[in-house]
Amino acid sequence: MGILCLDDKKKENTPLEALGSMEAIDSTVAGSDEQAILRNMAGLRAQLARVTGNIELASDLLHDAVVTALQKLRAGEISDPTHLDGYVYRVALNHFRNYRRKDKSRLETSEDTPEPSDETESRVVTDVEVGQWSRLVKQVLQEVRLVRDRQLLVRFYLQEESKEDLCRAFGLSELHFNRVIHRARDRFRELLQQRGLSKSDFLSIVAILLLAAGV
């Protein structure tokens, strides 16, 4: 898996000299359990795949976040190594936001998320863990008694309508809205925990990254 540097300016500013080569870091991280890192950011990776339309690019962006974090660590810009995982997530989120901003107009004008158009993208939908999420989400929706509340969840989470707009559209109080969202969220958390899909093991990420950085 190659390193994807999206911003040439950023690449120029990378303190490669202090780190050795990017390839060296890349191979070090790749030699570690990168799958574990990706697994702990699976939700973000799935959404990166959506906004970029490419699961490989999403993985590359996460990998780039890892490398960037290691560079920062070696450059002394991250004072507390235990925050390394957080820094990785921060960089990855930043990638997501940047792509999201580019993609926003497309998402806003398209009612449906585009269907996977090639073999690479189709891997998103065949991901085993993603399949488990959808089953759990389906269970959560089925347990919500009122169809109106199911529609509320879909419009809030999937269509990203604001709380204010939804309360107005459904004639709901803020209290009722919060109750619906929190119950669904708590139930989803419970189901994830029951199937061992919940807690992200960020400590293991830190260990992997520190090992890769030689710290």
Next chain:
Amino acid sequence: MCESHVDATQIDAEQVISRYLAGRLPATESEAFERYVSEHPEIRDEIERTLKFREGLAQLRERGELSALLREPASRRWLPYAAAASVVLATLAGVLWLQPRTTAPAVLFLSSSDLAAHHPGVAAILGSYVLARTRGSAAVTDVKLPGAGAIELKILPSDISPDGGYRVALTRLDNRGGTAQIDTGPAGADGYVTIYVDGAQLARGDYEVSLIPLSPGHTRGDADRFVIRVQ
């Protein structure tokens, strides 16, 4: 968004997360949020759950399963239609029930004072006509168009209603108008059932005046029928 502000909103992290993910946070607040997230693993867990939930929904939509989950169960799907139908029926029944009471007073009145109360200035009785089945009587009673006044109709029942009341209906015969009707009390001391017609509601033409006792056992076939020709 400063750090303290993010801390304050932690109790409602879902709201901040959803706004961030939807791109509704300003750039400076987004950067502050990302910084905050980097130092708070519990928020990262929350974000991951939110993203997994969203991805799960997206998967359901792509597999065509979502729309079915957002519909009423089949067993209950008829309920709104049944409710709507019952409302329509109830409304129709109400209209039919109220029609005699709401349309009749506009044309027919039990007394000249009732008519005056509804139409001030129309109290003048411009004509009085007797409708009775008597040997040799004309089949059609000519009535002079009263204009802004009223006419009095004195109808002689052929059948005395033991319970007292009658229903009087006025129907235009050329199908260019509806029917007005009114329920009256018993016949007067003179044996006639007297009603008053707002002349302003009449037009030139033939009308049928029918009278039927309100007591049980009487049908429309038992009605006394008369024709008046307004001219």
